[in-house]
Amino acid sequence: MKHTAVTIKEIARLLGLSKSTVSRALTEHADVNDETRRKVQTVARQLQYEPNKIALNLKQQCTRTIGVIVPETANVFFAKVMGGIQEVANEAGYNVVVCQSNESYAAEKENIRSLIANQVDGLLISVSQETDNTDHFDIILKKNIPVVFFDRICEAFPTSQVFTNNYEISFEATEHLIAQGCRRIAAISGPQHLYHSRNRLQGYKDALRKNGLPIIDNYIITHGNHPEKNIEQYTKHLITLAEPPDAIFAINDIAAIEMMHIIKQHGLKIPVDIAVLGFNNETIGNFVEPSLSTIHLPASEMGTIATQVLLSQISDTNCKPQKKLLKSSLVVRESTSRVR
Amino acid sequence: MKHTAVTIKEIARLLGLSKSTVSRALTEHADVNDETRRKVQTVARQLQYEPNKIALNLKQQCTRTIGVIVPETANVFFAKVMGGIQEVANEAGYNVVVCQSNESYAAEKENIRSLIANQVDGLLISVSQETDNTDHFDIILKKNIPVVFFDRICEAFPTSQVFTNNYEISFEATEHLIAQGCRRIAAISGPQHLYHSRNRLQGYKDALRKNGLPIIDNYIITHGNHPEKNIEQYTKHLITLAEPPDAIFAINDIAAIEMMHIIKQHGLKIPVDIAVLGFNNETIGNFVEPSLSTIHLPASEMGTIATQVLLSQISDTNCKPQKKLLKSSLVVRESTSRVR
């Protein structure tokens, strides 16, 4: 390392003062002679003194760092959330350490261990697809570390949670498809041990039920850990059914666009033969033909709010867990517009 | 914070030993009685002792943390690079703190200050579009902090650099377009004070020149900080020229796909009327019609290599700066396939 680092001790030596006086002068403490303060600050500036954060951390028993665990940083949604997190955290003088679980339970567990060992002041977590129990989170409770789950939350856990109205938006989206005349609506859904996936599927089912449509198992695809790998198979499976669906509620925009591509290749028309609905509202949805209807998630906002909640808990340790519900919205474009 | 934290002192008190003995027992030091070690380790496990990293940091004068500054985390390319960085860093027991410059010089400068103040062991930087001088990097040299620039490198700087063969791939891509019979090739290019943008444009120009084609200013669009905002205008401008281009070398895949969309809307055929070439090889390029030809960048690999170089410099401070050139490759799909 740079052994050149200027310390308070050095400044003290140079000015024939004690460390404490220098410290006080630098931290704008009251009881210090104006003259002395001026001198200290001048020298500090000349030497480009920067207080050693590590020493401060040790002294103050906090790191002003928050740890974030996401399934995958390359995922557009999480990347946007990260933006929101950074913004609020940096504004408040906090650093952000990011870890990826890569959808693996083991990695998630290890990330938690590592972040805690590194004394982060708080955690922001979106759980991996593999995570179907919460044992590895217990240590967070035991050590009483502020934590906020976001998006892929851990419902049963007595901590703060920030999430979107998955059930409602899924219900709304399904009713939109029904309103467009779709009667055989397929849905690609995530692992059912995850709260948000479960809710999404439930919203879909309830909308069908409410509208007197049957729930057909063949139309519901629950995929494993790497959905993007199987979109092609799913699509081919669906469109070659004896009675193929007339709408597909995809798991995300990229999957939706891939499905559209395959559907078109098979000579089917979108949305007339099959309507396609995405999820995430990525920019690209505007530029495909037909343009993609989708669900807009308040990604960046989710990051900012989760971070705000976390920071409030860090500053007030016995502040109650908060549940924040953010609203998504349906973005209707051409891929589901069958009636005028 | 959690005042419950178990310390070495606590364990020592419990066992009637000294802190040092406990420390030695825990760190697998040689000179310690097997019996003692066993006892210490048992208690440590029972109490779920975790060494305080901050104290270690202070003691060892390093944080095992590397700071990363990227223009934007939501950018797919940088998100992929981040993946590679995380992988190598975590493997080596390093944490990664991410900052975004949001393409702003001021933010970049502030990020550097903040990361250095937080005593990161090293830096990975991809410079912002706004950055047209290197004054704010001087402090890194002065403090002798290991740094590796990647992708958007800072050529003039006497530090390690990891980058791709922008000139060559751009040359190759342009020759590919020429080989497809294109004669009026437009290019959308980044700010010319950036090394990689300059090289890309130069490769394009040299390929034209070598093939006896004129360099037409009207076909070269150099954009500012937020290109995505103006893609539509650029495209309309180009296709309404008296002599519109018969190929466009876009700045990235998303821009390319937006351009294709607009071109198609204007009744022109791709690639026959206008060939379109992207940059970045995003998945989505496979699923648009026509499928998008593009340049594949070794994004994740760039992250892993940059991190490896950085770590080697951290461990050996007077290890010489390294320049690493990674190869991109041309991915030819339908959007540029005009001959058979």
Added chain:
DNA sequence: GTGAAAGCGCTAACAA
């Protein structure tokens, strides 16, 4: 208004 000393949690040189 300033200095001396203790202490945050840990390691390591030196003693015993």
Added chain:
DNA sequence: TTGTTAGCGCTTTCAC
């Protein structure tokens, strides 16, 4: 083999 001591850089009582 174990304990004592010092010290990493800083803040903060407590004396003076």
